[in-house]
Amino acid sequence: MKNLLKSWNAPRAPHPPILGDDEAQHRLAVFEDIERGHSGWFWATDASGHLTYISPAACERFGVPAEALLGQLFTSLFETDPENPGECSGRPLQFQLGAHARLSDVTVRLMPARCGPGARPAWWALSGQPKLDVAKPGSDGAFHGYRGSARDITTEYQRRIEDSRLAEFDSLTGLANRHRITRRVDQVLAAFKGTMRPATLMMLDLDRFKQVNDTLGHPAGDELLRQVAQRLTRVVGASGEIGRLGGDEFQILLADQEDRGKLGELADKIIGVVSQPYSIDDNHVVIGVSVGMAIAPFDGTEREEIVRAADLALYAAKHGGRGQFRFYSSDLRDEKEERRLLEEALRDAIASVDGADDSWDEPQLAMVYQPVVRTEDHAVVGFEALMRWEHPQRGAIPPSVFIPVAEDTGMILHLGAWGLRQAARDAAAWPHLLRIAVNVSAVQFAHPDFPGVVADVLADTGLDPDRLELELTESVFMGDGEATDAAFKALKLLGVRLALDDFGTGYSSLSYLRAAPFDKLKVDRSFVESCTLSDQNSAKIIAAIIGLADALGMETTVEGVEAFDQRDVVCAKGARLIQGFLYSLPLRQAVVLERMAGGQLIIPPEGPQRHRPERRSVYRRIGVIHEDHRYEALLRNLSATGARIEGLGGVPVGTSLVLDLGAGQLAVVTVSRSEDAIIGAEFETPLVSDGAGGLVTRYRASPSALAAAARMASKSAPQFLEVEIRKRA
Known part of the structure; x- marks a missing residue:
């Protein structure tokens, strides 16, 4: 401290005053009181930036003795706050010290590696000024290091950081x-x-x-x-x-x-x-x-x-x-406007089946029935009721589109009740006592009157309760647990059957099966879609679900079987009930009655031997680029791995082309088949799902890149024949 005091009192002017011993002792006592009171600390460095003095109280804060710190590079004691880079030391402190600038409340964080065990994170505000030996008036003098003070601002700094965090x-x-x-x-x-x-x-x-x-x-x-x-x-x-x-x-x-x-x-x-x-x-x-x-x-x-x-x-x-x-x-x-129009159209559709709106020639909504077939003898054991909406102008609107709209608007209660009643009425008219499965929305199930609606339907139609199977998804468990249990109990008292639909797709909890009285599990079609692929676990999952259902005394239906190779896999895994296009498309009530009257309750499987990745039929103009020439052609079929293109003749097999699919989508393809003006092409990089049932390229070219490519295109003669293709009737 005495050495520090002497350095502070070093001459700073040509004729400094002489400090008496009493006053020097008094100043020393003041410094020591400040240090002992932890209201401030002092530090000093030499010209090379190494620490020559630090207050004992500061060493206590570090948790290490002064001897371990003296001689260390001053900037090595501090670090940038990792949670708030740029807020404190690091380069800013080094820059200011290197420039011999005056320091004023520079925020730094103590380097944890320099602290002793148990030391808490701490932040200091450093102030200081360079020590210059002024030899003559007006000269810069030689630099001898820094003399400065420090104060602990940990509490206020952390409060400031917390306030900043709350704001962010x-x-x-x-x-x-x-x-x-x-x-x-x-x-x-x-x-x-x-x-x-x-x-x-x-x-x-x-x-x-x-x-x-x-x-x-x-x-x-x-x-x-x-x-x-x-x-x-x-x-x-x-x-x-x-x-x-x-x-x-x-x-x-x-x-x-x-x-x-x-x-x-x-x-x-x-x-x-x-x-x-x-x-x-x-x-x-x-x-x-x-x-x-x-x-x-x-x-x-x-x-x-x-x-x-x-x-x-x-x-x-x-x-x-x-x-x-x-x-x-x-x-x-125009999606929001489309949503508004869809809501209005759905209200009209519901009114058309209620008889409340007689402006339509025939009801827009109808129920169709897809057979559930026993694998051992291809016998029909029941049907699943599926709702269809045929709009007079828009055509068929899929349930995946209109059911969420009905749920959001509350129309699902009316729509679901109509579907349940229509399915029960149709099933009651069948000459054979087969079961009918009806899908129930989670919103519909959560309504407290739902068991009463089911009871009224059974009473009005005369359908045997054991013939009615209600298909539910796991989302029915999201509501009030007691209300859900009460609904299950009321439905089972009515004697109807319960099936858990889409099992395996929603991270199914076994507690659902323990708590709810299900009679059947339905294996989702997504597992069937990939069950023949060697790099997927879908076949094993199907086997596990069937085994679980067997252990719990439940039936299992496997949905979405469309090809013989899929049927072979699911049958090998123990499937006894199958539903899918391999056996039948959904049928209208008149067709069901006609087949039952003719005793046609055996449906042999009929369809492709192998399941192929879905190929979408499209009708879209695209650009086809070969070398530096662009052709116009028609895209007719599209899958993730290939496409069918019409309107380009004389293209040899093996030719490399670039398809301009629009919106910056450029895809490199190789011609695998060429006949007249029709070519088949395989993508170099498979397309990916757009989430809406369509396919897109992984990457896109930016508008600026497309514009640059168009400017660079030459006008060389075409090598292939461009043929006009008209849309077929």
């Missing part, structure tokens, strides 16, 4: 809040705009979350959101930043990601993980999630454009069946 992060889930994720989107788009590097924005919305709040209360809803946030964090990890916008809406920002194959896989994984059952206050809760994705720069370069595009994609995912993902495409611009 959601207090319920710990995820980034709307303010932070919005700023991050702006930053990423601005940084990538010059280089056109891609970034993806995912918009997520939980399905059926409102029902959890309504049935179990807001505290349960808050706990559910916390668990959802934890699952999202596990899935996304360090590959992206997750934000909660509020309510049950989330955003995920993925920089440098445009591969729609990987993005689709990530979205599928998110949907699968979030859809696993939750345990909240001893209740099993099942929700879902829908995902919409937009990719910069293809879908926009400004935040407003990307957010709007992702939001439109999310809207399409939610109202296209839920539990799905969608990529943005330009044809989604």
